[in-house]
Amino acid sequence: MYNINNLKKIRINANKNQEEVAKELDVSRSSYAMWESNNEIIPIKRLLDFCELYQASLDYIFNLTEKKYQQIKNFDKNKYIIRLKEFRKENKLTQEKLANVLNTNKSVICGYEKGRYIIATPFLYTICKKYHISADYLLGKIDNPKYLNK
Secondary structure, eight states: OOOOTHHHHHHHHTTOOHHHHHHHHTSOHHHHHHHHTTSSOOOHHHHHHHHHHHTOOHHHHTTSOSOOOOOOOOOOHHHHHHHHHHHHHHTTOOHHHHHHHHTSOHHHHHHHHTTSSOOOHHHHHHHHHHHTBOHHHHTTSOSSOSBOOO
């Protein structure tokens, strides 16, 4: 699905072991190990926590850019809602068309755009990879760049 090996690089650069990072994220070491080895998908909430703790770029973790760190704000729910809708409209995607791209249903996209919940990690990755848009931008963590040129 996606290259999450950069979690490990960031952890090692921070001189932490898996147990220490798991404790910081309030998860078991085995859960963290599964995420780091790509055996399970890291939930977006935990991924956002990881990025905040280590001032890491989602785009780097998703292997969409080589920039590990940048000045990053915390997740901004209001910007996220606006930017997801803007993204969809700029790409002439109805909620239904976007749902088809993500292999889900329209009600899920509607829930994201109403802010009921944050987009799932694999859906965020798919959008960013397919449309070359920054995950950090979509989630309101940065204002520029909007589009990526790895």
